[in-house]
Amino acid sequence: METRHKVLIMRCDGYDPDVIGGIIKEGMEELGVVPTGKVLLKPNVVIAHPQLFPHAFTRKEFLDGAIWASKARAENAREIAVGERCGITLPTRWAFKNAGYPEVLKKHRTKAYYFDEVKQVPVNLKSGAALRNTMFFPKPIAETDFLINLPKFKAHPWCRLTLSLKNFIGIQDDRHRLVDHNVFLEHKIADLQEAVQPKFIAIDAITAGQKMMLTPTPFHMGAIVMGTNSCAVDTVGCHMVHVDPEDLIHLKHASTRGLGPMNIDEIEVSGDFPLEEVRERTTNFEFCLETIDKYFSDGTNLRCTVGKFPEKHSSDYCWGGCPGALQEAMHLFDAFHPEARQTIKKVHYVVGRVQGPIAFEKDEKILFAGNCTSWKGEINGKEVTINSSYKPPRAVDERKTKTNDMLVKTLATLWSCFRQRKSDYVHAKGCPVSVGDHVHYLSMLGKLKNVNFDPRIVVSLNIDYWKMRFYRAVNRWLTDE
Ligand code: SF4
Known part of the structure; x- marks a missing residue:
């Protein structure tokens, strides 16, 4: 038996x-x-x-x-x-x-x-x-x-x-x-x-x-x-x-x-x-399984529009990617600046395939997040088209992935934010758009203090980042990669 x-x-x-x-x-x-x-x-x-x-x-x-x-x-x-x-x-x-x-x-x-x-x-x-x-x-x-x-x-x-x-x-x-x-x-x-x-x-x-x-x-x-x-x-x-x-x-x-x-x-x-x-x-043990359009519906200037997603098994929501990363990014801001949800400037977050007009407010900055996101419509009198570039797993080669290094990603995202600083909208690419990238985009669009540069962490974090780079290079050299 x-x-x-x-x-x-x-x-x-x-x-x-x-x-x-x-x-x-x-x-x-x-x-x-x-x-x-x-x-x-x-x-x-x-x-x-x-x-x-x-x-x-x-x-x-x-x-x-x-x-x-x-x-x-x-x-x-x-x-x-x-x-x-x-x-x-x-x-x-x-x-x-x-x-x-x-x-x-x-x-x-x-x-x-x-x-x-x-x-x-x-x-x-x-x-x-x-x-x-x-x-x-x-x-x-x-x-x-x-x-x-x-x-x-x-x-x-x-x-x-x-x-x-x-x-x-x-x-x-x-x-x-x-x-x-x-x-x-x-x-x-x-x-x-x-x-x-x-x-x-x-x-x-x-x-x-x-x-x-x-x-x-x-x-x-x-x-x-x-x-x-x-x-x-x-x-x-x-x-x-x-x-x-x-x-x-x-x-x-x-x-x-x-x-x-x-x-x-x-x-x-x-x-x-x-x-x-x-x-x-544990009868009162708490979970948070709200979709972001509901989760951010009250007491904050962050509004979300959620569309449809590309895979049949989960076409109503993407539980493992961009929406969750947005939630965690906002919680990072909460940890550093408890007033962040009240002080964030108006941001409208759009994720997934959305069809038809979205009721954007005039002074809202718009963040289209993720490769699967698509939309066609008008923003402040201008025609805008956001195209999906989503790829299913078999079309993604795990041997040819991007570095996702903290500094490289930070610089790339900050540069993208800077280039698009005068635009009413930004399309953040990735599948998923990481928590770290969400922090940069929310910081730029919502005018929140970027937690990556918070004095409580910035020095020790960067010292350890460079130590990590050094030891990684040594280990790779020793293991003949
Ligand atoms: S881009 Fe990828 S991770 Fe982001 S919402 Fe779409 S399917 Fe999910």
Whole structure:
């Protein structure tokens, strides 16, 4: 008889690294987990800052406990390291510093792999269900013998939840991360899981995050969730916060491909924190799954028109691309300048294929976002035509992607903003238009202070950017790329 996947929910009320380490070690023992060979721990550090983004990432105390437990359980381990690629093109070493990781790595004499600084290698996908035949991964991921996934338990405005499966978006570097990060995001997450699976998962659900990915509001869940299969862990995670696993689309895709169960009856849920008790605690857990036209309908000068999208499976909305990036960009402004939504000048955001006239206001600046966007009409008495240049996944070659480097993109977007500064409208290209680009465009059109140049981050961010460039060049030279 086939054995059921086991998932543990353990109580953990605070961030004491010794307590966390003890719980994770106990979980590893119960699940029969023995790290061996090259062991790599992958936390979620999409963004981190003690004041600006305190709840977006796997906490340093959690990492501390996980490293300790891994070392305590390991047999014949050749290396125990931590690796990650943070989000929105920021240097990962900068995010690690803001997350407080260097002291933990030093304490355990553990190496960090910043995935934006290492060689990227192709990995083949063979199932035929994936969007493409090859994906690119950092070399340490391709070479690891034992991958440990350490996600943060968060709601997600594009995918509903980010748990074990979604955390692997943070494996890819900037050049490859935005490939298929559009209306196919949920498929891409399943592709990533197909290419590489973790052998142990421990989710930091002590303080979970609600609503947003970069700026979540904290929710005391008081739990650590552990397992050895991403689908099983994510299924239990769904039930913990009253989500039907069928509605977590990437889980459905991954499970359909045979990567694990999504039926709670096929999973043995145990641990000292009963699922029903967790569910009683989370009845008010908040999500944000509003489309941008509704989300920005009140109390701000930002208005949105949403059209139709090019793929049949999601023709009413693009959950994985430009609209979500707009939401996250506005939340970045909120984090730096809480008054941003009130002070932004009038901006009208248009995304998707829109037919017929749009009721623009006379003093509104218009941002047409994304390659799939198209429209024909009149703006301030002038005929304007916006054409779609959208390409489906098979027409996008993952080996010939753009760099998406932070500085290159910043300069290119600022130049584009400068050239179009006198125009009533701008067409931002990309599929998706990244969160970072949205920040630049909103800053120019809405006359908001550009958060990239905020004095609280600008110096340290740029120092780490140049360090990243230096070490990346050295690593590429050493690995003969
Ligand atoms: S251009 Fe943007 S909105 Fe259109 S499909 Fe691509 S990511 Fe989605």
